[in-house]
Amino acid sequence: xxxxxxxxxxxxxxxxxxxxxxxxxxxxxxPTVYDFAHxxxxxxxxxxxxxxxxxxxxxxDVKHVMNITDIDDKTIKKANELNSSLEAVTQQxxxxxxxxxxxxxxxxxxVYPRATQHIDEMISIIEILEKKGYAYQKGDSVYFSIEKFPxxxxxxNVSRDKLNTGLRSDADEYEKDNIxxxxxxxxxxxxxxxxxxxFGDGRPGWHIECSAMSMKYLGEHFDIHMGGVDNIFPHHExxxxxxxxxxxxxxxxxWIHCQHLIVEDQKMSKxxxxxxxxxxxxxxxxxxxxxxxLLLSTxxxxxxxxxxxxxxxxxxxxMRINDFIFSLNGLKPVEGESETFxxxxxxxxxxxxxxxxxxxxISGALGVFFEFIHYINLHMDNLKKGDVxxxxxxxxxxxxxxxxxxxxxSDTLEKQIMEKITLRERARQEKNFQLADSIRExxxxxxxxxxxxxxGVRWKLEKK
Ligand SMILES: [Zn+2]
Numbered sequence: 001x002x003x004x005x006x007x008x009x010x011x012x013x014x015x016x017x018x019x020x021x022x023x024x025x026x027x028x029x030x031p032t033v034y035d036f037a038h039x040x041x042x043x044x045x046x047x048x049x050x051x052x053x054x055x056x057x058x059x060x061d062v063k064h065v066m067n068i069t070d071i072d073d074k075t076i077k078k079a080n081e082l083n084s085s086l087e088a089v090t091q092q093x094x095x096x097x098x099x100x101x102x103x104x105x106x107x108x109x110x111v112y113p114r115a116t117q118h119i120d121e122m123i124s125i126i127e128i129l130e131k132k133g134y135a136y137q138k139g140d141s142v143y144f145s146i147e148k149f150p151x152x153x154x155x156x157n158v159s160r161d162k163l164n165t166g167l168r169s170d171a172d173e174y175e176k177d178n179i180x181x182x183x184x185x186x187x188x189x190x191x192x193x194x195x196x197x198x199f200g201d202g203r204p205g206w207h208i209e210c211s212a213m214s215m216k217y218l219g220e221h222f223d224i225h226m227g228g229v230d231n232i233f234p235h236h237e238x239x240x241x242x243x244x245x246x247x248x249x250x251x252x253x254x255w256i257h258c259q260h261l262i263v264e265d266q267k268m269s270k271x272x273x274x275x276x277x278x279x280x281x282x283x284x285x286x287x288x289x290x291x292x293x294l295l296l297s298t299x300x301x302x303x304x305x306x307x308x309x310x311x312x313x314x315x316x317x318x319m320r321i322n323d324f325i326f327s328l329n330g331l332k333p334v335e336g337e338s339e340t341f342x343x344x345x346x347x348x349x350x351x352x353x354x355x356x357x358x359x360x361x362i363s364g365a366l367g368v369f370f371e372f373i374h375y376i377n378l379h380m381d382n383l384k385k386g387d388v389x390x391x392x393x394x395x396x397x398x399x400x401x402x403x404x405x406x407x408x409x410s411d412t413l414e415k416q417i418m419e420k421i422t423l424r425e426r427a428r429q430e431k432n433f434q435l436a437d438s439i440r441e442x443x444x445x446x447x448x449x450x451x452x453x454x455x456g457v458r459w460k461l462e463k464k
Contacts (some may be wrong), residue, residue: 032064033093121212140187156233207238271319337386
């Protein structure tokens, strides 16, 4: 089965064909490390992780690169505000970023190149662009002339006329020949870090960072480039212009963009106090996996309305999956295996794939998986040992795509019960007797009795 999805570049659904058989090379725009990432950023990162995991599940050898923008207007501004060095400020947010993605169970990229460590690569692209006549120097800065690249505007689907009249230009305040031309290299300014180059002291523009770092690690022509919809223009449009004009080759075959996130029907903003970080939500008592579940369960081309009610629903859905695994591990099935169940697993997995292959239709895929849980729950008593193993292996495959359960589903019942007991002990120490009682009840409903003894808590299976 082929993977089909919407390519921003062609404005239509396309079947994925990799440049090199069996391999998928992907670049995703990473964080600008001047602040903690917020749930809007995480929506993109979690979706990108879902896509990557699905390619891995589909047996592609995936190479993933994500940049870290550790120099730009915002990082410099922050360092000046804090009266600190750029390195110290950015390192703090780089650490926070890695911490957050680990919590959200996002698979790490193969390389996280930092802009400040790839200045030479940027300089050489700018030199080529100047030599080929795509770039010009004005004052202390170097600009890309969009006049020279007739395809400019194709990704964002905007015509040249429209570009000249309406669209917002690059925010950089430097002189340039044409209002839409964008800066490749910014001349040195007081109080800013700079590098010496053949075209003068200064620092790189933001867009050139991604062209230089993607091509260095993935080659001049690679498969997929992802980001949020707000990256389409001008950032990705500019990346295409710089890369194609410098190499004379195609740059990226497929562009995938994730929609925005709003919070409780409102635009997310610092002034409204709804620009939540991961830590904010964890402080409110939400589990990281619940947050991940909510972020990935809306189709990526739809606006995601992030609400606390939605988080509660995500919690319930996740609990259904976890309870299901818990019950399976608690069975004492007889030896054997039946074709009915193995056929059912096969059929269900085909349904799961069919949905994921259809523009990553996550709601459809989740729906199919919950149908599976429902059916097996109804037939729990008829499962034999081999069936249980096959079911657990299937859950692991689905979870290798979703990533919403941190432990392997075939972890022993013993281990899962011990985790619950530890949780209950902690609750009792904290005098949270309501939580402690609810854990006891939860276990009891699954036929597990807890016995408090002077030596600690023991457990036994209730006789049916
Ligand atoms: Zn980028």
